Amino acid sequence: MEIKIKNLEHVYMPNTPFEHQALNNINLHIKSGQFVAIIGHTGSGKSTMAQHLNGLLKPTKGSIQIGDFFIEANKKNKQLNKLRQLVGMVFQYPEHQLFDETVEKDIAFGPLNFGCTKEEAFRKVRDILPLVKLDQELLQKSPFDLSGGQKRRVAIAGVLVNHPKVLVLDEPTAGLDPIGRRQMMELFTSLHKLESLTTVLVTHSMEFAAAYADLVVVMDKGSLVMQGPPEEIFKFPEQLKKIGLNVPETLQLAMMIEESFKTELPKNIFTKEALVDTITMLLKKETI
Numbered sequence: 113m114e115i116k117i118k119n120l121e122h123v124y125m126p127n128t129p130f131e132h133q134a135l136n137n138i139n140l141h142i143k144s145g146q147f148v149a150i151i152g153h154t155g156s157g158k159s160t161m162a163q164h165l166n167g168l169l170k171p172t173k174g175s176i177q178i179g180d181f182f183i184e185a186n187k188k189n190k191q192l193n194k195l196r197q198l199v200g201m202v203f204q205y206p207e208h209q210l211f212d213e214t215v216e217k218d219i220a221f222g223p224l225n226f227g228c229t230k231e232e233a234f235r236k237v238r239d240i241l242p243l244v245k246l247d248q249e250l251l252q253k254s255p256f257d258l259s260g261g262q263k264r265r266v267a268i269a270g271v272l273v274n275h276p277k278v279l280v281l282d283e284p285t286a287g288l289d290p291i292g293r294r295q296m297m298e299l300f301t302s303l304h305k306l307e308s309l310t311t312v313l314v315t316h317s318m319e320f321a322a323a324y325a326d327l328v329v330v331m332d333k334g335s336l337v338m339q340g341p342p343e344e345i346f347k348f349p350e351q352l353k354k355i356g357l358n359v360p361e362t363l364q365l366a367m368m369i370e371e372s373f374k375t376e377l378p379k380n381i382f383t384k385e386a387l388v389d390t391i392t393m394l395l396k397k398e399t400i
């Protein structure tokens with residue numbers, strides 16, 4: 113599903129002494145099925161932008177079009193419930209939103225809320241479990257008795273069970289260990305491919321932006337300052353540094369290797385595996 117953001121502005125607490133312009137004239141076109149990473153220094157407006165994508169916030173100015181849905185400043189949107197079914201939102205620490213007495217009821221909340229019968233809703237719950245790698249045996253347990261990783265998977269299942277067409281992920285790996293982070297990102301990338309989900313990831317990780325996104329959007333002080341594929345965006349480390357961002361570590365290493373081997377490397381070395389392959393190739397060349 114395609115997303116078009118036009119001249120979007122957001123002001124928190126307008127006409128009060130605390131008034132704060134968090135978004136400033138944002139224009140962005142996300143194509144259907146694209147994987148977009150939004151990066152930027154803390155407070156640059158990433159989460160504010162993400163929350164506009166399923167109508168959690170109302171624009172102060174401008175509009176957001178998601179498929180056939182329009183969210184516009186000064187207009188009441190009567191179809192927010194339908195929009196929230198289409199745009200699934202995973203917040204930081206989603207497990208904090210678990211509330212029901214069993215895992216089954218918790219995951220079924222969305223489908224029941226969107227009008228499914230109990231039978232349909234519970235069938236959807238069972239169908240979604242393999243996708244998030246959760247065992248059927250957990251269904252009758254209290255979500256509060258699960259491990260941290262399982263809780264997070266239950267919370268994510270509660271979003272995926274509605275079969276959204278757009279997935280908005282706001283720092284979904286916050287608080288996980290490195291293996292957990294990677295597993296979680298693998299889950300989202302496989303979903304993205306399997307279901308052609310348009311995916312918007314808000315992240316502080318340059319590595320994730322580089323490794324997973326087709327389009328990287330850079331925010332600074334409420335403005336969208338750069339957008340493009342990772343190999344374009346991370347070509348400008350000086351520009352990124354000025355706004356408090358780094359290039360991915362693998363790319364920093366690749367640049368050092370470029371220096372010492374006096375050779376130009378491809379500009380899309382964003383994963384450790386790609387970097388190791390390149391070093392191996394260079395070392396082989398040296399020894400021949």
Ligand SMILES: Nc1ncnc2c1ncn2[C@@H]1O[C@H](COP(=O)(O)OP(=O)(O)OP(=O)(O)O)[C@@H](O)[C@H]1O
Pocket residue numbers: 124125132133134152153154155156157158159160161
């Ligand atoms: N509910 C709110 N009321 C008032 N100001 C807010 C509110 N939420 C966010 N802000 C302010 O708006 C600006 C943008 O915040 P936002 O959370 O969108 O940034 P962010 O880039 O997601 O930051 P982080 O990376 O730290 O999560 C910040 O200056 C923040 O203090």
